[in-house]
Amino acid sequence: MIYGQSPLETQQQTNDRIRSLSAATTTPVRDYVIGRGDLVSLEVFDVPELSRDLRVGQTGTIGIPLVPVRLYVAGLNEMQLQQKVTEVLEANGLVSHPQVMVSVKEKRSKPITIVGAVAHPMVYQADRAVSLIQVLAEAGGISADAADTVIITRGGGPEEAHSNEPPEIGPEDNVSATNPAAPDLAPAAVATSDAAAIAKSSSANTQPATPVPENAASQTAAQNTGSVAVPPPLGNNDATPMANIITVNLAELLERGNTQNNIQLQAGDVVTVPRGGIVYALGAVQRPGGFVSSNDRAQLSTLKVLALAGGMTRIAKRDHAVIIRKDSTGKQISIPVELGKIVQQKSEDIRMMPSDILYIPDSVTKAALIRAGEISLGIGTSLVVYRLGTGH
Numbered sequence: 001m002i003y004g005q006s007p008l009e010t011q012q013q014t015n016d017r018i019r020s021l022s023a024a025t026t027t028p029v030r031d032y033v034i035g036r037g038d039l040v041s042l043e044v045f046d047v048p049e050l051s052r053d054l055r056v057g058q059t060g061t062i063g064i065p066l067v068p069v070r071l072y073v074a075g076l077n078e079m080q081l082q083q084k085v086t087e088v089l090e091a092n093g094l095v096s097h098p099q100v101m102v103s104v105k106e107k108r109s110k111p112i113t114i115v116g117a118v119a120h121p122m123v124y125q126a127d128r129a130v131s132l133i134q135v136l137a138e139a140g141g142i143s144a145d146a147a148d149t150v151i152i153t154r155g156g157g158p159e160e161a162h163s164n165e166p167p168e169i170g171p172e173d174n175v176s177a178t179n180p181a182a183p184d185l186a187p188a189a190v191a192t193s194d195a196a197a198i199a200k201s202s203s204a205n206t207q208p209a210t211p212v213p214e215n216a217a218s219q220t221a222a223q224n225t226g227s228v229a230v231p232p233p234l235g236n237n238d239a240t241p242m243a244n245i246i247t248v249n250l251a252e253l254l255e256r257g258n259t260q261n262n263i264q265l266q267a268g269d270v271v272t273v274p275r276g277g278i279v280y281a282l283g284a285v286q287r288p289g290g291f292v293s294s295n296d297r298a299q300l301s302t303l304k305v306l307a308l309a310g311g312m313t314r315i316a317k318r319d320h321a322v323i324i325r326k327d328s329t330g331k332q333i334s335i336p337v338e339l340g341k342i343v344q345q346k347s348e349d350i351r352m353m354p355s356d357i358l359y360i361p362d363s364v365t366k367a368a369l370i371r372a373g374e375i376s377l378g379i380g381t382s383l384v385v386y387r388l389g390t391g392h
């Protein structure tokens with residue numbers, strides 16, 4: 001346990017710590033990388049016919065009027081896309097010395113979903129590098145019954161694992177002019193003729209023909225014509241990638257401030273904060289309230305709950321305590337607990353279940369076994385819920 005820090009803290013204190021760590025977290029500032037679903041605003045100076053908003057399709061491409069091919073733009077930033085559009089318009093003879101302005105109007109390609117025991121479950125559109133703490137702060141912090149772990153589900157495919165750093169445009173991305181004399185000759189037709197010529201030449205040779213890989217013809221056509229390469233179509237062999245599960249100990253992250261646990265999130269991540277059970281101690285105890293039982297759920301007992309509540313008061317009737325519990329049908333039942341015998345090790349300690357209420361009456365209470373409904377009325381929104389520290 002950190003010196004001077006109580007092993008118990010309230011939900012408000014925990015969320016204040018999350019906001020404080022989020023404000024202190026610095027992430028590198030990079031240009032936004034365009035992706036699928038984004039809305040791109042294209043403006044060509046003095047050419048209103050080409051100026052419009054374009055939605056990036058699921059193939060990562062956009063279509064510009066009068067341009068014979070769709071441009072693959074996923075993975076580029078605004079300056080790189082602006083350069084590519086300028087080259088396309090000039091190469092196809094549409095605009096002489098075009099002046100192009102590109103901006104991302106809507107950013108929808110990098111969703112991070114936050115669900116579970118948070119104040120505001122949401123889908124956060126990450127327009128920059130973002131960490132786990134920052135996303136939890138955006139969701140308003142964790143709720144009172146949040147467990148001490150966070151589960152991050154991440155896709156294992158290359159699309160989900162791409163970097164936030166846009167790639168450099170190489171010579172292969174330069175766009176040359178298409179043949180205006182053969183407008184009906186599509187790249188696919190060129191690819192077909194090239195592939196047929198290769199097959200015919202190979203059949204005349206005595207050596208075994210080298211098989212042409214799938215999509216090789218289209219790649220050859222793209223290289224020969226200099227047109228913008230379009231991603232290959234998905235085949236039957238493209239299997240759905242397995243998801244990666246990352247578990248982060250939230251209690252250690254908040255107490256130690258260890259940045260190694262504050263991992264950087266990626267587009268498509270699903271952040272789940274599981275709910276942990278809460279047990280309550282009411283009546284003649286020093287610190288009445290609720291206690292999140294996720295740290296020690298399997299072994300949380302009446303003595304441990306009593307210790308978390310600071311022990312009993314002097315006027316407590318320890319042998320008349322009860323546990324209020326809901327059965328399988330949802331009906332509340334009262335379980336007598338002889339705390340005096342349990343403390344003296346003359347009786348076995350009773351395991352507490354999530355949502356259990358340990359009620360200890362005092363000597364001035366008229367009835368020792370108060371009805372479960374009356375005790376449940378004492379649990380309201382004003383009841384303090386304490387979170388357990390890691391104890392180091």
